[in-house]
Amino acid sequence: MQYTRLGRAGARVSRLALGTMNFGPVIDEEASRAILDRAVEAGIDFIDTADVYGGGRWGDHPGQSEEILGRWMKDRGTRDDLIVATKVFGVMGPRSNDRGLSAVHIRASVDASLRRLGTDRIDLYQMHHIDREVPLDETLSAFATLREQGKITYLGSSNFAGWHLARVQEIAAASGYPAPVTEQSLYNLTERTVELEVVPAAEQYGMGLLPWSPLASGQLGGVLQKTDRSRSSLDALGDRRPAIERYEAFCAELGIRPGVVAIAWLLHQPAVTAPVIGPRTIDQLDSAVEALDVTLDAETLAELDRIWPGPGGTAPEAYAW
Template identity: 75%
Template sequence: MKYTRLGRSGATVSRIALGTMNFGPVIGREPSYEILDLALENGITFVDTADVYGGGPWGDNAGQSEALLGDWMRDRGVRDQLVVATKVQGPMGEGPNDRGLSAVHIRAGVDASLKRLGTDRIDLMQMHHIERTVPVDEVLDAFTTLREQGKIVYLGSSNFAGWNLAQYQEQALASRRMPLVTEQSVYNLAQRTIELEVVPAALNYGLGLLPWSPLASGQLGGVLQKADRSRSKDLDLGDRRPQIEEYERYAATLGLDPAELALAWLLHQPVVTAPVVGPRTAAQLTGAIAALDIGLGADELAELDRIWPGPGGQAPEAYAW
């Protein structure tokens, strides 16, 4: 396993983060334990979850992922070997304060996550989405108080725009409130919009990027080669089909699995701390770990840029002079 700093913090994390969104509602306890055991055996120390994982649109059964992770940490006695990340903001019930980033919900949400996880602190507490209706100072005050109480260690954001990162970071640094150390965004070869402003903002503030959906919901995972010939023509891949076909052919010329190549590309991006992978099987996790050993040179990176062109750099040069 390879390790790096957690964004601008002093904490060390594995370069692969194990995402647990599938734990509970998609895969049961036994396969979840198998994946968690395999992750730890291979040196993965960074585990990402969220309070809403496992829940329905109104928070029904929300918290399953956190509770399962908490049970596993207790059963294995491994809490102190891990950097545990979770999130708050999504709906956890039907009440008016059962969602969002009000100080009321943040403090209640953190306490509930601590209980489900069976731990005394959350290493990385992330805002699951930007909340435009709550003053930034209220949000930062709530998290700063929780840090002072020892309930959270670091603060991260998720699904923030570039200007939101600047907004939060400038207020935090000017007022000595809790600053951000990471941003978790959708980022993969097929979805590179954040290169316009989020990536430059993260680099400027020293924030580590945690890409979610690193395989574009499976489309970069060898979807065509895994389907039998009779079914591959019927797969609904939209406008991306020609690129996916070319991408899978290029991966084959390199002798690489498409999923491993997609993760390797992310690992070569300077802003990326760790892709958040969400395996449903132990084999998928093994493949993700293998990506750490793939070296991509300038020619390979240029060819991937040709197949999957980004927005053309950062704003405004990407679309103006």
């Protein structure tokens, strides 16, 4: 396993983060524990979850992913070996303050997550989305209190625009509040919009980028090669199918599985700390780990750019002079 700094923070983490969004609603607790065991055996020490996983669009049991992770850590006695990340923002109940990034919700949510995880601190506490209705200084003040109390160690953001990252960093610097050390964004070969402004902002402020959906919901994982795919799932590829056909053919020339190439490409991007992988099987986990041993040369990276062109660079040069 390879390790790197958590953005500009002093802590070191594995270059792959194990995402637990599927724990509970998609795979049962036994399978989830098996994946956690295999991940630790492979050297992964960075585990990512969220308070809402298991509820809302993820199922009918919010907090389920944290609970499964918490029980596993207790049984294995491995808490101190891990960097545990979770998130706050989503709807966790029927009351008006059971959501968002108000000080009220943050303070209630961190205690609930700590109980579900069975731990006394969260290593990386992430704002799951920008809250346009709450002043950022209120949000950052609440996080500062949590850090003073020892309930969190580092702060992170997720799904922020580039200007959101700049604003939160500048407010934190001016006020003495803790600033986010990471940004978790949708980023993969098929979705490269973040290269316009999010990636440059993260690099400017020393934030580590944590790409979620590195395989584009499976579309970069060899979807055309899998015989068990239904016609409807293939039809859902739409206009993207010709590029996927080129991509899978190119991966075949390289002799590397498409899913491995997709994660390896992210690991070659300078702002990326750790792609957040969400395996549903041991084989998918092992495939992701293989990417750590893959080196993509300049010619290969150029061909991937031709198959999956990005936005043309960073803003404003991507669309202006």
